[in-house]
Amino acid sequence: MIQVPTSAWVLIVTSLVLGVSAFLYKNILQITVGWSHRRRTRARRDLILARVKVEESQYQLSAQQSPRSEDGEWEKVEKNADGSAPNGKESGNEWEGIIGFFHPFCNAGGGGERVLWAAIKATQKRWPRAVCVVYTGDHDADKDRMLEKVQIRFNIRLHPPTIVFLYLSTRHYVLSSTWPRFTLLGQSLGSIVLAYDAYSLLVPDVFIDTMGYAFALAFSKVFFPSVPTGAYVHYPTISTDMLGSLDSSPTLGKGLNAGTGKGLRGFLKKHYWHFFARLYGRVGGSVDVVMTNSSWTASHIQTLWGPARTKRRKPHPVSVVFPPVAVDEIVRSIPLNAASEKDRQPTVLCIAQFRPEKNHTLLLRSFARFLRSRSSSSSTIGENNYNGKQPHLLLIGSVRDAHDATRVYDLRLLAHELQLNPHITFLTDASFPTILAHLATASIGVNCMWNEHFGIGVVEYMAAGLIPVVNDSGGPKMDIVVEWGGGETGFRAGTEEEYAHAFERVLGMEVEELEEMRLRARARARGAFGEEVFGMKWIEEVEKLVEMQGRK
Numbered sequence: 001m002i003q004v005p006t007s008a009w010v011l012i013v014t015s016l017v018l019g020v021s022a023f024l025y026k027n028i029l030q031i032t033v034g035w036s037h038r039r040r041t042r043a044r045r046d047l048i049l050a051r052v053k054v055e056e057s058q059y060q061l062s063a064q065q066s067p068r069s070e071d072g073e074w075e076k077v078e079k080n081a082d083g084s085a086p087n088g089k090e091s092g093n094e095w096e097g098i099i100g101f102f103h104p105f106c107n108a109g110g111g112g113e114r115v116l117w118a119a120i121k122a123t124q125k126r127w128p129r130a131v132c133v134v135y136t137g138d139h140d141a142d143k144d145r146m147l148e149k150v151q152i153r154f155n156i157r158l159h160p161p162t163i164v165f166l167y168l169s170t171r172h173y174v175l176s177s178t179w180p181r182f183t184l185l186g187q188s189l190g191s192i193v194l195a196y197d198a199y200s201l202l203v204p205d206v207f208i209d210t211m212g213y214a215f216a217l218a219f220s221k222v223f224f225p226s227v228p229t230g231a232y233v234h235y236p237t238i239s240t241d242m243l244g245s246l247d248s249s250p251t252l253g254k255g256l257n258a259g260t261g262k263g264l265r266g267f268l269k270k271h272y273w274h275f276f277a278r279l280y281g282r283v284g285g286s287v288d289v290v291m292t293n294s295s296w297t298a299s300h301i302q303t304l305w306g307p308a309r310t311k312r313r314k315p316h317p318v319s320v321v322f323p324p325v326a327v328d329e330i331v332r333s334i335p336l337n338a339a340s341e342k343d344r345q346p347t348v349l350c351i352a353q354f355r356p357e358k359n360h361t362l363l364l365r366s367f368a369r370f371l372r373s374r375s376s377s378s379s380t381i382g383e384n385n386y387n388g389k390q391p392h393l394l395l396i397g398s399v400r401d402a403h404d405a406t407r408v409y410d411l412r413l414l415a416h417e418l419q420l421n422p423h424i425t426f427l428t429d430a431s432f433p434t435i436l437a438h439l440a441t442a443s444i445g446v447n448c449m450w451n452e453h454f455g456i457g458v459v460e461y462m463a464a465g466l467i468p469v470v471n472d473s474g475g476p477k478m479d480i481v482v483e484w485g486g487g488e489t490g491f492r493a494g495t496e497e498e499y500a501h502a503f504e505r506v507l508g509m510e511v512e513e514l515e516e517m518r519l520r521a522r523a524r525a526r527g528a529f530g531e532e533v534f535g536m537k538w539i540e541e542v543e544k545l546v547e548m549q550g551r552k
Contacts, residue, residue: 100204122535137171218283294475349442366499439464
C-alpha cells in the first residue's frame with residue numbers, strides 16, 4: 001500500500017477547505033447582495049409597472065381623441081402583439097419584462113446616443129409590453145425634455161409610456177477628471193460603483209450596457225448571475241493596436257500614444273496597459289451577448305474577450321451590428337443626378353470634432369501638399385468640371401470647451417504657416433441645415449483619424465454623394481469604403497502623399513465617372529447602415545437575452 005506523506009495530506013485538505021470556502025463565500029455573497037437589492041427595490045419595481053399601465057391608458061385615450069399618424073403606428077404595434085417573432089418562433093411580443101439600458105450620459109446627443117434611442121425604438125416595436133429603463137446621470141433633464149430632444153436631434157420618436165428614467169448619483173466616478181492618474185483603471189472601477197448605484201435603484205430582468213462599461217456588466221454577473229447581460233461596444237477600452245502603438249514612431253500617425261513606450265516611464269506604462277488588457281479580457285468574458293459597431297471592433301473584442309468567453313462556454317459569438325445612421329434623411333434632402341452634379345464645388349469637406357485624435361494636422365499638411373503639387377504641374381484639376389473654381393478645404397466641427405477652442409486656434413496658425421488661408425475655412429458649431437447644405441455642394445469627404453472604430457461621418461458623406469477619402473485603417477477600411485456594385489466607393493490613404501494623390505484623383509475625374517462613384521457610395525450607405533438594418537440586427541441579438549431570461 002502506497003504511503004502518502006503527512007505533508008501531502010495537509011496540502012490536499014487545506015486546498016479542499018480553501019476551495020470550498022471560496023465557493024461558499026462567493027455564493028453567500030451573491031445571495032446576500034442579490035437578495036437584499038431585489039427586496040429593497042421590489043416596491044419601486046411595482047410602482048414603475050403600475051405607473052406604466054396608467055400612462056399607457058392615458059396615452060391611448062389621448063391618441064383616440066386627437067389621432068396622429070405616429071400614435072396610430074404605436075396603436076398598430078400594440079394590437080399586432082400576437083406573440084409571433086419575426087422568424088416565426090413563438091413567445092414574442094407578449095414578454096413584459098424590464099430591460100435596463102446602462103447609459104449614464106444619455107442626453108449627450110452624440111452618435112452613441114443615436115444607438116441608444118434607435119435600440120430602444122426597435123425594442124419597443126418588438127416587445128410593446130416591455131419596459132425600457134434608462135439608467136442616467138443627467139439630472140438636469142426630465143423625461144419629456146429628453147424625449148423631445150431625441151425627436152429633434154435624431155428624428156426618432158419613441159413611445160413615452162414604456163420608457164422610464166432612473167437617475168444615478170455617482171456618475172462623477174467615471175469622469176476622466178476624477179482619475180488624473182491610472183485613468184483607464186480608475187474609470188473602470190468607477191463604473192462598478194455606478195453599476196451598484198443602478199442596481200440599488202432597480203434590478204432589471206435584462207441588463208444592457210450601451211456605453212462600453214464592461215466592468216459594470218461583470219459586477220452584474222457576479223452579484224446577479226440570473227440577470228442576462230448584453231453589451232453594445234462602440235470601441236474597446238484598450239486594444240492590441242493601442243498596445244502596439246507604444247513602440248511605433250510618432251510620425252506614423254498611430255494615435256496619441258504613438259512612441260510613448262520608451263524609457264522608464266514608457267516601460268511602466270506598457271506593463272500597466274498589458275495588466276489592464278488582461279483584466280479587461282477577464283471581465284469581458286462574463287458578458288452573455290456581445291454586439292460591436294464594426295468588424296474592426298469585433299476583431300479586437302474577440303482577441304481580448306474571446307479566450308475568457310470560450311473558457312466560460314458563452315454560446316453566442318461576438319456579432320457586428322452597424323450603428324444606425326440617418327441615411328434616408330440625407331438621401332431625401334440631397335438629390336444625386338446630372339443637375340445636382342453642376343452644383344458641386346471642388347471642396348474637400350471634413351466634419352469632425354476638433355479633438356487631437358481626429359488628426360486635422362495631417363489633413364492640413366496633405367491639402368497643402370496637394371496644392372503645391374497642383375501649382376508645380378500644369379494640372380487643370382478643378383477647372384474642367386468646376387468652371388475654373390479653385391479647390392477649397394472646409395473644416396466643420398463642434399467646440400466643446402477651451403481646449404477645443406485652443407486647438408482650432410493652433411490649426412489656424414498652422415494653416416497660415418502652410419499658406420492655406422485663401423483656400424481654407426473653419427466653421428464651428430454649425431447647425432444641421434448648414435451641414436446639409438455643405439454636404440450637397442462639396443465633392444470630397446475626408447477622414448484622417450487612425451483606427452476610427454466605425455465612422456458615422458464617413459457614411460454620411462457617402463449618403464450625401466461625396467467621394468470619401470479616408471484613413472486606411474479601422475472601420476472605414478474594413479466596413480465602409482469597400483467595393484460595392486462592381487466598383488470603388490472611395491479612396492483610402494495613410495500619409496500626406498497618399499491623401500494628396502487621392503484629392504488629385506477625385507478632382508480630376510470625368511463627370512460620368514464621378515456620378516457613377518457617387519451613386520455606388522450612396523447605395524453602399526443605404527444598403528448596410530440605415531436605421532432599419534440596425535433595428536433588425538439589434539432585435540436578433542436582444543432576443544437571445546430575452547430567451548435566456550425566460551429560462552431562468
